[in-house]
Amino acid sequence: MMQEEHDLQNRILRALRFRPKGMTITEVAKQLGVTRNPVSKHLEILQIAGKVDVRQIGNAKLFSLAQRVPISAFLCFTKNLILILDNDQRIVQVNDQCQKALKRSKDELIGLTLEEAAHPVVSTPEALAVIEGLEREQVIADVRYAREDGEFFYQMQVIPTTFEDGEKGCTIVLEDITERKQYVRNMEFLARTAMELVDMPAEADIYQYVADCISELVPGTLIHVLSYDESSRQFIARAFRDRAAHNVLMQILGRDPAGMVFPLDYTASHPLGGDPASLLHGGIQELFFKPQIGKVTLPFYDVCFGQIPEDRCEEILRALNLGKVYVLFLVWGEHLYGDLGIYLPLERELENRRAIESFVRQASIAIARRQTEERLRRSEARFRDLVDSSPVAAAVIESDGRYTYLNQAFTDLFGYTLADIPTGRDWFRTAFPDPIRRREAIAAWKSDREEAGRGRPRPRTFPIRCKGGEERAIRFSPVELSDGTQYITYEDVTEERRVYGMLVDEIAELRRK
Numbered sequence: 184m185m186q187e188e189h190d191l192q193n194r195i196l197r198a199l200r201f202r203p204k205g206m207t208i209t210e211v212a213k214q215l216g217v218t219r220n221p222v223s224k225h226l227e228i229l230q231i232a233g234k235v236d237v238r239q240i241g242n243a244k245l246f247s248l249a250q251r252v253p254i255s256a257f258l259c260f261t262k263n264l265i266l267i268l269d270n271d272q273r274i275v276q277v278n279d280q281c282q283k284a285l286k287r288s289k290d291e292l293i294g295l296t297l298e299e300a301a302h303p304v305v306s307t308p309e310a311l312a313v314i315e316g317l318e319r320e321q322v323i324a325d326v327r328y329a330r331e332d333g334e335f336f337y338q339m340q341v342i343p344t345t346f347e348d349g350e351k352g353c354t355i356v357l358e359d360i361t362e363r364k365q366y367v368r369n370m371e372f373l374a375r376t377a378m379e380l381v382d383m384p385a386e387a388d389i390y391q392y393v394a395d396c397i398s399e400l401v402p403g404t405l406i407h408v409l410s411y412d413e414s415s416r417q418f419i420a421r422a423f424r425d426r427a428a429h430n431v432l433m434q435i436l437g438r439d440p441a442g443m444v445f446p447l448d449y450t451a452s453h454p455l456g457g458d459p460a461s462l463l464h465g466g467i468q469e470l471f472f473k474p475q476i477g478k479v480t481l482p483f484y485d486v487c488f489g490q491i492p493e494d495r496c497e498e499i500l501r502a503l504n505l506g507k508v509y510v511l512f513l514v515w516g517e518h519l520y521g522d523l524g525i526y527l528p529l530e531r532e533l534e535n536r537r538a539i540e541s542f543v544r545q546a547s548i549a550i551a552r553r554q555t556e557e558r559l560r561r562s563e564a565r566f567r568d569l570v571d572s573s574p575v576a577a578a579v580i581e582s583d584g585r586y587t588y589l590n591q592a593f594t595d596l597f598g599y600t601l602a603d604i605p606t607g608r609d610w611f612r613t614a615f616p617d618p619i620r621r622r623e624a625i626a627a628w629k630s631d632r633e634e635a636g637r638g639r640p641r642p643r644t645f646p647i648r649c650k651g652g653e654e655r656a657i658r659f660s661p662v663e664l665s666d667g668t669q670y671i672t673y674e675d676v677t678e679e680r681r682v683y684g685m686l687v688d689e690i691a692e693l694r695r696k
Contacts, residue, residue, distance in 0.1 A: 191217070192225050196234065196248065205238065205245035233345050264337075264357035266305070270350055272296055272314065281357075304328045304337050304357055317341050317353055325360070336364040369538035372399065376542055380549040389553060390421035390521075393546045397523060398424040400535045400542070405432075405503055405526040409445065410550075411519050418445040418488070418521065428526075431502050435495055445488035467536060468510045471529075472500060486524070504528045511543045515551040575672050580607060582667030596657075596675060598650030614647045632663065644676060656680040 198214050199206060206214075212222040226246050229235040236249045264284055267276035274292050282289060285302060297306050297314070304310065304326055313324045321342045328335040340356040376396055383389060390408045397406050405428035409418040420443040423429040432440050470481040483496040486508060491499075499505070506529030513521040523543065525533060533539075567588065570577050576596045579588035584607040594600055597614075604610040615621035624645050631641040642660045649655055656679075661671040 191215075191221060192229060195222065195225055195229065199235065199246060199248045203247065205247035207243050207245060211246070231345070261356075263359075264304075266297075266302070266355045266357075267344065267352065268297075268314075268355065269346075269352045272353075274300060275352070304335075305339065305355060310339060313339065314341050314353065314355065317343060335359070335361045337361075365535065369400075369535060372396075372538060373541055373545070377545055380545055383549070385553070385556070388422070389546070389550060393523065393543075394422040394424040396542060396546075397525065397539065400539055401525050401527075401533065404428065404531075405505065406523065407440075407526075408521065408523045410521040411513075413518070416447040418447070419443070420445070421521070428503055432499065435498050435502065436491065443490060445490050447488075466511075466540060467533070469507060469533075470510060471507045472505065475529075506530075509533050511540065513543065513547045513550055515547045518551065520547060520550045520554065575674065577673070578671050580669040580671065584608065586610065593673065596649075596655075596673060597647065603650065613650075615645075616648055620646070632661075644680075 194215055195211060198211055202210075208219050208223050208226065211226070212219045215222065226235060226237075230237055230246075234249050235246050238245045238247075261278070262280060264281040265276075265278040266274055266281055269275050274295050274297075277289055277292050282292070285292065285300070287300075292300055297311065300306070305314065307326065307328075310324075310326045313322055316322070321340060323338065323340050326337050326339050328337065336359075338358045338360050340354075340358075342354045342356065344352045344354045346352060379392075380389075383392065390410060394406050394408045397408075398404075403425060406424040407420060408422040410421050411418050420440050423432065423440060429440075469479065470486065471478045472481070472483045472486075474480050483500055483505070484491065484493045487496060503526065505526045507527055509525040509527070511523050511525075512519060513523065525539075527533065570588070570590045573590065574592055576593040577588075577590045578586060578593055581587055586601055586604055586606060589599070589601055589604075599610075599613065604613055611621055611625055615624050627643060627645075631643060634641070641662075642658055644656055644658045647655050647657045655675055656677045658674040658676045659671060660674070661669050663669055
């Protein structure tokens with residue numbers, strides 16, 4: 184008799200297997216050639232056993248195979264954290280991964296509610312609200328868990344569960360998606376900071392910006408950013424973060440550490456060894472302040488290039504609970520622009536290393552570009568000062584024909600400013616109002632430019648109409664630079680021409696006599 188009942192259950196399961204959309208009791212009975220009563224009885228047994236699911240459609244019940252993984256297999260082979268709750272939301276089963284995460288044994292957890300178990304992820308109000316609101320369908324939600332050493336993210340699946348005795352409960356599956364979340368956040372961070380570095384105005388403090396951004400990736404610890412001056416071979420403290428650690432430094436040192444100078448000549452046991460060249464292409468360096476087996480040790484006194492007294496170095500380490508520092512160099516090409524340090528307690532590891540290294544590369548490029556632009560601005564300023572102080576009239580014309588600079592001597596000579604002659608076309612139209620002379624001047628200018636080539640002056644004298652209406656004889660001496668820019672000096676030879684004309688007239692008169 185038992186064998187017949189078991190065979191009927193197997194026949195029912197086989198029938199349902201080929202009807203994934205489900206079958207009614209009548210349909211199953213008809214297909215198997217038995218009456219409704221035994222089919223109804225065995226479907227109920229299979230439902231309690233969790234092998235069959237049922238849906239109500241109108242007045243009819245539609246049965247289908249339960250798409251479930253055996254709990255025993257689920258618990259053993261998944262790396263996720265799993266808790267199984269009964270109808271009163273008390274823990275009836277946990278897997279090994281969950282026990283390790285909670286650091287409590289199964290015996291200590293069984294029978295507790297989530298609040299009593301104090302599970303840091305699922306005992307939050309947000310997670311409990313999802314669990315308590317579970318009905319018939321599985322629910323998936325992301326939950327956040329914050330600790331002192333950072334943020335953690337889990338994807339929580341709450342699955343309705345039917346036990347063998349027919350009691351209802353739920354299974355909670357927690358998948359650690361911190362790495363996935365962190366990757367997305369890091370990509371967003373790098374995209375945002377790349378744009379901000381490009382658009383950053385010249386007056387903005389880029390070193391403080393770097394410290395603030397690193398603090399986003401490594402919150403709640405001391406961070407320094409130093410610049411490096413190649414000419415004086417010294418580091419200069421530019422920025423610190425976070426605010427609390429910065430305040431502790433100021434209190435212990437009796438001054439703001441920003442602006443402190445750290446000369447590279449200090450060669451005690453510092454990894455720079457007096458020469459930063461060997462570190463230009465290195466990555467993150469982990470340095471411990473106290474001896475650690477298999478680790479690189481460097482006293483904090485040496486990290487500070489001996490510029491902070493040893494007793495105060497020890498006081499800083501104690502006050503901020505610092506055990507090590509991660510050092511990265513701001514490098515682009517073959518030039519060192521500075522370094523940054525991330526200080527952590529011994530037990531805390533540095534997270535987001537790839538994002539930190541990528542951001543430091545971005546920042547290094549931005550600092551290199553800024554310094555290049557600053558040198559260019561200083562060079563342009565010196566050039567302008569030099570030309571402006573010259574008594575010789577001069578102008579600079581870009582390769583596209585735009586006038587970009589007129590010195591004061593030019594305006595004194597002709598009366599024109601950049602507003603009057605923004606382009607070469609405006610200059611020719613203004614200085615040569617006669618169309619015939621203008622065409623001759625333009626043709627001579629082009630011819631001389633083609634013949635002389637770059638880097639060679641091509642002097643020529645033209646009669647020029649000044650802004651006041653008078654006409655002057657002007658000797659032009661243009662030189663074309665390597666990038667196509669024209670640098671032109673102007674000499675007033677009106678008096679020279681007048682005297683020369685008088686001499687010519689006198690000689691002609693003498694010849695007639």
